[in-house]
Amino acid sequence: MANALPIPKILLVDDDPDIIELLEYNLQKEGFEIKSALDGIQAVEVAKAFKPDLILLDVMMPRQDGIETARQLRLIPEFKEVYILFLTARAEEYTEVAAFDVGADDYIVKPIKPRALVSRIKAMFRREAQQIESDEKIEIGQLVINRTNYSVLNDGNPLVMPKKEFELLSFLAKHPNKVFNRDELLEKVWGTDVYVVERTVDVHIRKLREKIPEHYIKTLKGVGYMFTLEA
Amino acid sequence: MANALPIPKILLVDDDPDIIELLEYNLQKEGFEIKSALDGIQAVEVAKAFKPDLILLDVMMPRQDGIETARQLRLIPEFKEVYILFLTARAEEYTEVAAFDVGADDYIVKPIKPRALVSRIKAMFRREAQQIESDEKIEIGQLVINRTNYSVLNDGNPLVMPKKEFELLSFLAKHPNKVFNRDELLEKVWGTDVYVVERTVDVHIRKLREKIPEHYIKTLKGVGYMFTLEA
DNA sequence: CTTATTTTTATCAATTCTGTAAAGATTAGC
DNA sequence: GCTAATCTTTACAGAATTGATAAAAATAAG
Structure with a gap:
């Protein structure tokens, strides 16, 4: 799947x-x-x-x-x-x-x-999923996240990112200004039946920050990560 | 009536x-x-x-x-x-x-x-019946895909391709910049009552890439294939 | 019926991605 | 400014996915 x-x-x-x-x-x-x-x-x-x-x-x-x-x-x-x-x-x-x-x-x-x-x-x-998932496109800040072609545009410039990074970014961007701890992210992005170490999230966050402007993903120490437009 | x-x-x-x-x-x-x-x-x-x-x-x-x-x-x-x-x-x-x-x-x-x-x-x-438009001819990039005579022109040069390859190319070209996973391609191109192994798609993709310029069909690892004009 | 072509499956190599560990950096609390 | 906790970064192993090739099966052509 x-x-x-x-x-x-x-x-x-x-x-x-x-x-x-x-x-x-x-x-x-x-x-x-x-x-x-x-x-x-x-x-x-x-x-x-x-x-x-x-x-x-x-x-x-x-x-x-x-x-x-x-x-x-x-x-x-x-x-x-x-x-x-x-x-x-x-x-x-x-x-x-x-x-x-x-x-x-x-x-x-x-x-x-x-x-x-x-x-x-x-x-x-x-077919059912297609009907439900109408939010194929997320536009937020200077980012355009498009699931139809799996692309992310940063201020018009295309960014290449592998599947997991894309899913992680999509999820965070879909819920701006909401913090998720690592467990929640693992559950929502990785899935309920996948067992990986929490630190794995950190690494993916890091890779995202290499590609999109730093300020988009904020760390809340002791809590988790959050997508935000504010500084 | x-x-x-x-x-x-x-x-x-x-x-x-x-x-x-x-x-x-x-x-x-x-x-x-x-x-x-x-x-x-x-x-x-x-x-x-x-x-x-x-x-x-x-x-x-x-x-x-x-x-x-x-x-x-x-x-x-x-x-x-x-x-x-x-x-x-x-x-x-x-x-x-x-x-x-x-x-x-x-x-x-x-x-x-x-x-x-x-x-x-x-x-x-x-309701009143509405005419469904069709595309017998797809012109995209330097390709011309013509269903009426089952031909594909690459920059003016005719390419010969068997049915399945033609169908696959047509489908992808008809929906540029949209990723399809193997299941979706099988459903749309092979049909709902044909059941072949997913990787069959790969072989046809490969054969297509031997004929048309490589950059047209992009692989998105873990996701699927996509027709695209961009690099 | 036989041969040629197309389609599908199977296999192994190459590639890319993912997860983990561990060291280094940063932050918060004292 | 020190300490402990937490996060960032790097590097690497092994998972997973795809590419390439060949062979088998199915289909079409002669």
Whole structure:
């Protein structure tokens, strides 16, 4: 995934442990956070606690099928808009129709090709991200930070910076006059599942200061760093 | 067709019976009158009798593709003004295949989300169809990319390139100064239902760089590739 | 059906980026 | 002005990403 910021959470629901294992492996590898349930009833329980962004739901399950599970989920306000993606066998065409009736966003036909599934899921989140992230461009002071071409202009002069520096600068510039301690920056820029030493932030700050005018990034001793326009 | 009939009639054309069934169910539920055809030749026949207000046309079909079918329909005076909405696997396919040329009014990218489709169709009947502009020819830097004869001129010198390379270059050149990661390129150029390894993109990029001046395609490490005129 | 071309995958080398440690500099508090 | 804490800077190792090449697979052409 390109952006480390929010890690999408996926709930897998299938009565076949082999399928669960297969999907879990492949999706975890892509950096998604995964939880699973072996039937529909369990699924609703897990969903309430886990709050997934996407639910992968097998249609044919004992106790309670996928359609009914989806129906129940849709009754919960929290899951009115959550993505639901059905897993179905080719034979059960009728379920496809019924599935969309309960607000399925897409469906995958078994046998599942992991690569295809991963690619579809990624595309799904990407489209959503595009709609949300309209702030592709930040103009602040004499800086123009543009995510579409990953460029930073300093008073019109282009600056080259690697990914992490760009992300760090973007984040700070997006919240001017607000201090962040190193932990917060690590969480917001590096991500929640990355463990690095706090001092790492310092080094990146330093590299930024080599490129943009010094006064933009202020150190607050004992507290953290802050993007500011004032002296 | 501008006149708003009491019950709009829609003709579905797709070689996949599952898609037909899915769409038929969802559109009928919305009160449209539906007929379907499994290929382009059949479609023309059915259209003559059914006189639809809107034709939903799959681009990729055996025997006769959607573009050719649309062309034939447009030859019939009765269908000169009928709404035609293409179903395509790739967003880019729409313009690539010159769908606009045969008077397409809009397009839907697969996989189809019924809820989205229904609202698009409703909107279509509500508003006046608007012409979607296209670019058969891209002139950028010293390159001229011409889709009508599938040629690329570099400073006047013709370059020969296979399909995928051409598509990739076209796409990048159409969106200069915008980075795309490999996933995005795969989705836009390869299509939503083609699943190949991400690094496949690299090889095509490399081949492009052998033909066009190096500086046109920039690598942004950890991010993706970008077409640019700047150094 | 065979051959040629294109497309995709796999592998290894080259490059760039990132994280860490450690020494030097600065600041704040006393 | 001294001391301790905190931050800055440098340098380097190893992670991660990309480039280049070759070979396999798929597709198109003859």
